[in-house]
Amino acid sequence: MEKFAFLQDQLDALQAEDLLRTLRCIRSAPGPTAMVDGDSRGKVNFCSNNYLNIAADPHVAQAVSQAVRQWGYGASASRLICGTMGPHVEVEERFAAFVGKEACIMFPSGWMANEAVLRTIPQKGDLVLMDKADHASIIDAAKAGEATFRTWRRDNPDRLRKLLAGGDYRRRFIVTESVFPWTATQPTLSCWSS
Ligand SMILES: Cc1ncc(COP(=O)(O)O)c(C=O)c1O
Structure with missing residues (x-):
């Protein structure tokens, strides 16, 4: 439709910059290898978050199916309304005890x-250093929040020191990661190898 032609223009612009994302379908359960699209042999998967390979663990599958039988699927509301159910509370209590919090x-x-x-x-009047x-x-969350945010690069601690020392802020937060999944390239399927 004419009124949606702008969407095609946006898609064309993304395509021209080689930024158009496409979805590939995995046709096997999560694991170290994956069948991608029409492949006949599995490819080694270097880009999933299934680091401990528990996504398809039989014990996990069994526990999930038993929980679905007992509790159904879906909490029926947000946590604040009436969606805080026994299993939520149980897993949070057990996890807190596990990490000693x-x-x-x-x-x-x-x-x-x-x-x-x-x-x-972080609230209005605070500084978030990302x-x-x-x-x-x-990044998106900090931008949408009320605090002021600034960025620094971890190979430039002097900038961080300067940012920490400057301005009149109530509290200052430094937000960094222990493992950077995005540092080299975005984790796309281009880092797969057969
Ligand atoms: C550091 C970090 N934060 C947040 C996310 C987003 O997590 P999710 O995919 O569970 O929304 C990821 C995903 O890889 C991540 O690596």
């Missing part, structure tokens, strides 16, 4: 955890 809260994804932390804890290589979810 008084409490914890679980999020369905890393993106949501970063959003929640960075949009609520490593330039931080994950996009960290």
